[in-house]
Amino acid sequence: xPAAITxxxxxxxxxxxxxxxxxxxxxxxxxxYVRLKVKEDAALKGRxxxxxxxxxxxxxxxTF
Numbered sequence: 001x002p003a004a005i006t007x008x009x010x011x012x013x014x015x016x017x018x019x020x021x022x023x024x025x026x027x028x029x030x031x032x033y034v035r036l037k038v039k040e041d042a043a044l045k046g047r048x049x050x051x052x053x054x055x056x057x058x059x060x061x062x063t064f
Contacts (some may be wrong), residue, residue, distance in 0.1 A: 005051050008037040013062055023064055028057035 009019075009030070017025050017033035031053040042049035 004038050004041040004049070005034065008041070010033045011037075015064060024060045025062040026057060027053060027055045027059050030061060031057070053064060 012030045013025060015025070016053040017030045019029050019032065034051055034053065038049055038051050
């Protein structure tokens with residue numbers, strides 16, 4: 001299995017990060033999704049990890 005950050009980044013870009021269900025994923029949505037999921041995954045393994053994504057929060061990365 002790939003590293004948690006890679007897994008959740010790809011899953012988020014695939015649509016899971018579309019929090020407002022507008023068929024667009026912004027950097028802000030992706031960052032929020034990845035941060036939450038990676039923190040949860042790390043906590044289950046007794047670790048602490050907080051990823052950061054940088055860029056304009058409203059910029060659309062994916063439209064589907």
